[in-house]
Amino acid sequence: MKYLLCLLLFSGLCCAQNFQNSTKVTVCRLVNSDATGPCSIEYYAKKLKRTGHYIQAMESYNDTLAYNLLKLKADAKTWPTETCNCGQEPDVSQKPLVTSMFIVEVNSFKDTIFTTVNQKGIFFPDEKLQYVAPENNIRVAFTKDVDNFFKRDFAAEIEAWKMDFISVKDITYMKKNMYGLTRKEFEKNISYFNMVSTDSTYFNGKFMKVEKIYRIGDMEFYFEGKEQRLNKINIFNTPKKQYYSPTTVIVIDGMKIGDSEEMLCNKYDNSTLLRHWDAPLVAINNYYTYEIKLNNDEGVVRYAIRNGNIYEISIGFWYPAIKDKKDVAKKAG
Numbered sequence: 001m002k003y004l005l006c007l008l009l010f011s012g013l014c015c016a017q018n019f020q021n022s023t024k025v026t027v028c029r030l031v032n033s034d035a036t037g038p039c040s041i042e043y044y045a046k047k048l049k050r051t052g053h054y055i056q057a058m059e060s061y062n063d064t065l066a067y068n069l070l071k072l073k074a075d076a077k078t079w080p081t082e083t084c085n086c087g088q089e090p091d092v093s094q095k096p097l098v099t100s101m102f103i104v105e106v107n108s109f110k111d112t113i114f115t116t117v118n119q120k121g122i123f124f125p126d127e128k129l130q131y132v133a134p135e136n137n138i139r140v141a142f143t144k145d146v147d148n149f150f151k152r153d154f155a156a157e158i159e160a161w162k163m164d165f166i167s168v169k170d171i172t173y174m175k176k177n178m179y180g181l182t183r184k185e186f187e188k189n190i191s192y193f194n195m196v197s198t199d200s201t202y203f204n205g206k207f208m209k210v211e212k213i214y215r216i217g218d219m220e221f222y223f224e225g226k227e228q229r230l231n232k233i234n235i236f237n238t239p240k241k242q243y244y245s246p247t248t249v250i251v252i253d254g255m256k257i258g259d260s261e262e263m264l265c266n267k268y269d270n271s272t273l274l275r276h277w278d279a280p281l282v283a284i285n286n287y288y289t290y291e292i293k294l295n296n297d298e299g300v301v302r303y304a305i306r307n308g309n310i311y312e313i314s315i316g317f318w319y320p321a322i323k324d325k326k327d328v329a330k331k332a333g
Helices: 002-017 041-048 063-078 144-151 154-160 183-189 261-267 325-332
Strands: 023-030 055-060 081-083 098-106 109-116 121-124 129-132 171-173 195-203 206-216 219-224 229-236 250-252 288-294 299-306 309-317
Touching: 023 041, 023 063, 023 144, 041 055, 041 098, 055 144, 063 098, 063 109, 063 121, 250 309, 261 299, 261 309
Parallel strands: none
Antiparallel strands: 023 055, 023 098, 081 129, 098 109, 109 121, 121 129, 171 250, 195 206, 206 219, 219 229, 229 309, 288 299, 299 309
C-alpha cells in the first residue's frame, strides 16, 4: 500500500504539470436511516445510488485529500480493532454504525473507504471490524470544505425544508393554460400533436399498462383517466432556437427549458436550499433536481440541471375530487 500511495502521488503531480486533474473524491454521509436498518451506508448507496433523504454527498478534486484518505486506510491496519458486525441486512436492534463513505478516484485507480459514527474509525466490510483511529486522526485529514460538510445537520435541514409554490395559472403553452384539459380540448384550444407513440410500463417486472405519448417537438404529453385529462408533461432541452420563444415553449412562472440554474435559484430560495438533490453518486455535480409545488396540492414541477442549465422539466398535474368539470376550468383560469 505504501508503494501504491507513492505512485498515486507521483501520478497526481504529473497530471498537475499537464494542467489536468484526474483526482476525485466523492464524500457521502448517511443523514437519515430506516428504523429497521441496515446499519451501513453501503446498503443505501447500493440500493439508491443517489443523493436525497438518506444520503447527502459532495465532490472534491483535491489531490491532498485523496492521498490523506488512502494513507489513513493503510495506517488503519496498525490501529486497535473492535468488532463491528454491521452488514447490509436489516436489523431492528442496530442503529447506524457506518455512516460515511469516501470514493477515491485517481486516474484509473478507485477505492472506497468507510468510516464509523463521528469518524471514530475505519470500517472494513469484509472483516466486520472497526479500526479505531487515534483521537481526531480522521478529521485532521479533511480539507476545510469537507469538514464544513460534516458539520451540517442535514437531517434537521431536510425535516424543516419547505418548498416554493406557484399557481397552475403560471404554467402556459402558446400563452394558454393547460391544467384540466382533455386531449381533445388541448388539440382544439392550443395545438395539434405531431406524433403519437405507445409505451408499455412495468412495475417490479410486472406489466402495468400501455401509455400513449403525444409529442410536440421535444415535449411529451400524457393523458389519463376516463376523460383523458392531461396529467404529465416532459420537456427536453434542444439546440433548436425556434423552441426558445414564449409562444413555442412551455413557460413556468417565467422559467423555461435552457434557462440557467442561477436564475432558478434566485427565483426560488426555498426549493433550491438543498443542492445536488436526487443526483447520481457517480456525478453529483452534473445531474440533479429541484422541485416546485403547485398550489392546493394540484401538482409538482421538477427541474433537472446539467452543466448549470435546466436540461429537463417534468410537470405533474394532480386532480382532487371535483364535482363539476367547470371547477377545473376555474382553477386553470
